[in-house]
Amino acid sequence: MNFLSHWFFKMPSFSQDKKVDMNSNENDALNNEVKDEANGTIQEKYISSDKTLDSDSTPPGLNADQRLAFALRDFLGSSNTVLSDEASEGEPSPSAMEKNLPFIDEFVDPEVAMQSDEEIPQCRETEEVLNNAACRLRRWRAASRKLRRPRIINNLCSTDEKESNINKLCNGGHTDLADRLRSLAAVGNMSASAGELLSLAPPPPAATAPPSPGCLLSPTLAEQNSEYFGSSPECCADNAGQESSAAGAPVPPPGPRYKLATEGALRVCCFQHTRTVVDKILAAKFLRRWETHVLRLEENHIVSKTPAGLLESPLSYSCMQEVYCISRWDPARKYCLRIVMPHGSLLLQANDAYTRDQWYHSIIWRRNIIRYRNFLTKTVRKEVVLKELKNMVDFVMTTPLQDESVTRAPLLILTDLISENKESADWEEWAENLTNVAAPLLAERCATGELCASLARLCRQRPRAAPLPALAPPVRRVLTRNVDFARAPNARRLVRDYISALSAHNSGSSLVRRFVEVTHGNRAACPYPRAAPNLAAVALAALDDFFRNSSKEHECNDAEEEVLCFVDILEHMCEYEDWLVVVGAVLQPVPLCSGALNCPRVASRLGNVLYALVRDSRCAAHSCVAPARAARLYPPSWLRAAAPSDPLLAIPNKQLCQLWGDMLGALLNCCCKRKSFLQSMSKQLPDFVIVALCEHKAALDALCLMLEWEVASGEQTQLEIIAALQGTNSGQKSYSELCDRQKNLQRLQAKGGPRRLALPMHTTDADVTALLEQGSLGNLECLSLAFTSVTSACAQDLIKLPSLRYLNLWATKFGDTGLQLIAEHLTELQVLNLCETPVSDKGIEALSGLSNLRRLNLNSTKLSAEAFEVLRDRLPQLQEYDIRYTEAW
Known part of the structure; x- marks a missing residue:
């Protein structure tokens, strides 16, 4: 028998990208298969060496397998033992060993792989073996942390301080290392060729799959450096401002x-062989016949659209013992x-x-979700359910699948768990x-309506004991x-009850303020355009x-104390410039009922808004x-x-x-149409008079403009305005100034006076005012202020x-x-x-009111195409226009 066949019959193959289930019973078979040769050859070659193993360092009371694994661990721990003849003092940790060993994942020429044993130096063979061992250590370190079944290395814990530190550096022990080392020991006893060594190398990243859900790393919430408002609600003021996702939460592996x-077509x-024989057949490049089927992944099994041949009956997920990718194989069968x-x-x-x-x-997902669903819905012990739920959350967070159905299944399981036995006395504690x-899952996935x-309900029944840190991410996700x-009325109810809690x-007031700050973010503008209107809508609906x-x-x-926080939210939102406009748009017209406006504590906060x-x-x-x-009188402004x-x-x-006077002054001083605004407010003339009697400047100016522009019609109305102006010292001064302006007007x-007038280049607004006050200009039809220094302030004159009829403002600051x-x-x-x-x-849009306009020059202005189309539709008599060097050109 040649060396290749001897290799595959004497040791288990790890040449594929195998996702090994450490709980499988087949590990015992692999251990027995390797034990005979490994115990004899490896112990003879390495364990007996003084440079490799110190017999005094081996803990007493170990069986043969445990002594072998302990010896192999020491052998790989000191790389200088085999690679060089120098003795090594101290035992380096596996983490240090990995730093010194390269990562083997390159392509090797087939001719090199077929070289004889004598053509390759022994030192290079041993180095490649150790390099591949380091590769396996990196690949399966995460899987070894969550093994439940005790392994051989688990019994190798020592009370020695040095060994304890080494175990600590190994992130939980060498659980899956023992089996790998046995195989590597068998390889080290032989003169392995380069091609056989590459069979142990890890697969390329595209074929790498994450470990099974039972082997995933799942840190607890206390270990996560998350932004869940801290461990208690009072901590939100310290931890807010970070990103919404937890920094310590499991994340999907890098890759596609x-x-x-x-559904898809696969061969x-x-x-019908044992696993070891199949490995031998695959490596020997021998296969049986292939069939092409259109497979469909259903909820509980895999079926073929043409049920015949190898897939005559459905393939159930529960019958699958292992599922993994095969990466190193015949190029024709890859x-x-x-x-x-x-x-x-x-x-x-x-x-x-x-x-x-x-x-x-996809198969791994279906298989594990079925297992989680059956286990979580049938288990009675709550501590076991919580542990398995944590494993499911870690599995969901690390899967590379990005699909809506993938996010829906675990949330439905969580919903069923949290919705059962709602009438029991301990439901609140169980739901908490x-x-x-499930906090990491809620932070990354949208919660369903029932959830x-x-x-x-949990927030309502236990407001002071509700898990607010865990509920903060889903609440912000809703917003x-x-x-x-x-x-989504249940989503709005969740946000409302969370704020009430x-x-x-x-420290409720500071928590509410911090909640608004976290929702907005630490940027100048909130990156979420829906956050502000949703938060304002929740507050107004609660009121x-x-x-x-x-x-x-x-x-x-x-x-009333339980709803005052929602008015505080509106007040806090006005502290941000980008949200202030949103709050104003939501509050126009008044969206509150009369009962809320009649509450003094609510009204005072609304006044601040x-x-x-x-x-x-x-x-x-x-x-x-x-x-x-x-x-429209209702709803009112x-x-x-x-x-x-x-x-x-x-x-x-x-x-x-x-x-009221401040609101009036803001509207009069802005760029709105003041004459039209005062005409619309003519029915509220008593309010103008009352505020003017309080000597508010905005109300006095408004009454003067009503007289000057003849907005107030009727002699009786004008007399009332004059009486109100003369009722106070400030009003008398404003009225005397109005009389002087009327005389000048x-x-x-x-x-x-002249019909045409052109002012020089150095003319300012003050010059225009002084010119118009000197004499009569009732016949002036054409005025040119081109290239002067006038601004919009001269419009008052x-x-x-x-x-x-003709006005030229070319190259001015108008x-x-x-x-x-x-x-x-x-x-x-x-x-x-x-x-x-x-x-x-x-x-420019305001020019639509000039119905007699016939010629318009907008060259080199900030005119847009949309505004120009609106202007053309509203000015039917416009004959000539110049829009060059604008967006509408």
Whole structure:
């Protein structure tokens, strides 16, 4: 018998990328097969050597197998023993050994693999053996941590401090190392060729599969360096701001990702032999006939669409003993997947490595999910269920499958576990333990509606003892991913009850603030556009549910404490610039019922929100307090809800007048159409008068503009405005200034003066004001301010020229604010030149009100194509336009 056949009959083969189940009973057979030769030859060659093993260091009371494994561990621990003749003092740890051994995974020429034993130096053979041992150590170290069945090396623990440190460095012992070392010892006793040594090398990364779920590393929540608000709710202020996923949670191995395989064409070959004989046949490049089947992965078994031949009956997942990829094989027979059955083996051959690995991970997934489902639903002992649930969570977190069905199955199992026996007395404690164990899964996967309902119930029943650190990731996931709470009411309920549980703690106010900060993130703008509207919607819905049926005569009670945190959330959200606009949009019009507005504690917090809106310079923020439609009285705007004459907001009168005046001033000073706004607010003239009597400057200016622009119609109304202005010292001063302006305006608009006027280049806004105050310009039809230094501030003087038909603002700093004012007052304008001005779509869209406009120059402005199309549709008389060097060109 040649050496190759002797090799495969004398030792078990680890040439394939084999995912070994350490709990299998076949390990005993492998141990017995190697024991005879290994005990004799290896002990004779290495154990008897003084350089390799110190007989005094071997613990007493070990059997033959244990002494052999202990000796082999020492042999591989000191690499200088075999590779050189120098003695080594001390016993290096396996971690140090791996650093010195290279990683063998390269292609070897077949001619080199067939060289004779005498052509390869002995030292290189031994070095390659040790290198392959290091490869196996790296590949299966994670699998050795979770073995349940005691192995030979488990009994080698010593009380010696040095040996204890070595075991500590090995991350849990040499559980699967003993079997590998026996095989390597048999190889070391022979003169192995390079080709045979490569048969022990690990497969390429594409064919590598993760260990079975029973062998996965699964750190506890206490060991994870996660961002679950710390071990208690009070710790959220320290741990918030990190990423939502736990840093210590299991992650998928590096490499490609796959979808769950459901159907595909594969070649099938079956062997009715023992495992060792199959390895021999595969290595000898001999196979039986192959059949092509279209396989379909169903929930409990694998079936063929043409049930005949080798797959006449379905292949059940429960009958599979092992499933692993075969990487080193005949090039003509590659990309194979091996399924070990009780009475033989089944080979599945794919067209490429990716398809093979996809089917491998899919079969492993189906097989283990069935095992987890059966075990978790039938086991009575709760501690066993928690342990197995942890293993399932680790398996889900490390699988390279990325598919919706893959994420759904474990959550359904968790839902069934947490939903059973809800009426029992210890359900809250049981649900809390399950939630803590499944925290990594909840952080990475969207919870189902039923699971959200169970978690929300846990928060309601035990608000101060709920597992808030474990619930924080799914809550933030709901806020950042949900698009419609109407279809997910349980998800909204979970967020609401979670916030209520936060506020129930002693440091509830700081926890709620920190929760908002964590949800926003530590960036200038929140990366999740759905987070702000979802959080605001949850807060408003909670307030509406609580105050919906309350009476108009409000009475404060302790029950309101549980909903005040939701008003605090709206207030905290206004601290971020990007969320302030979102809050304003959600609050327009008033979305709260009268019962909530009548509560003083709620109203005071809402007042802070309104103050934050009106103090913002952006129109998108402060314009949210104005009525969307003047003709619609319900739902009201905030100007109507905070009206001093008939307030809906329960705020003291002095603060209410100040708030209403600030809202009015923000709207008057922005770039909105002030004349149209005052006309829409004419029905609230009593509110203007009340605030003006408090000497608020915004209300005084508004009453003066009503008189100046003749917004207030009727002599009686004008007399009321004049009386209100003369009622205070500030009002009298404003009214006297108005009278002076009216006199100048009458003189300015008197007939006379030039018809055309062009100002020099150095003209400023002050020069325009001084010029228009000197004489009558009622006949002025054409005004050129091209290349001057005027800005939008001069629009206040330009709107006093009612006969103006032609206006040239070429190369000035005239912006959107002045353009909107002109569009509102100079309705007879026919020609407008805005070439090289900083106007944008916001001001250009206001020109749609100039129905008489015939010529328009927008060359080199910030005009967009969409705004220009809208402008053309609304200006039917526009004959000439210049839009060169714009986006609309």
